[in-house]
Amino acid sequence: MYNPWLALSLKAVQMGVEAQSVIALRMLRLATGGARMEAEASRMVTEKVAAAAEAQAVAAASALxxxxxxxxxxxxxxxxKKRVRANKRRLSRH
Known part of the structure; x- marks a missing residue:
């Protein structure tokens, strides 16, 4: 029997693993210090708020x-997931 909630849970786990790699890449960036560190710290907070607001708006629109x-x-x-992947690509570049 196919359970769609199980499939969604597996996607969430995959995204969580990918998010852990983004966290590691960000920690490396923050450890370097300087202007890049300050920009990354500011960007990190701004992106989290924007992603949460967008996800909430999309879920609310779907529910309504x-x-x-x-x-x-x-x-x-x-x-x-889209935000996590974009951050992984950006932070993986040299």
């Missing part, structure tokens, strides 16, 4: 349009 809780959660996860 009659979508199921699973659809709302999937859309919110997609927003956060």
């Amino acid at each position: 349009s009659g979508g199921s809780p699973l659809v709302a959660a999937s859309k919110a996860l997609r927003v956060v």
Whole structure:
């Protein structure tokens, strides 16, 4: 039997593992100090607030349009996952 909540949970775990690598890359950037460290620290806080607001707005819009809780959660996860991947790409570059 297929459980869509299990599939969503597995996607969330995958995103969590990817987020851990972003955290490691950010810690390396913060450890270097200087202007790049200050810019990264500021960007980190700003991005988290923006990602949370966007995910909440997407989930609320889905719920208000009659979508199921699973659809709302999937859309919110997609927003956060997109941000995590973008940060991983950006921080992996030299």
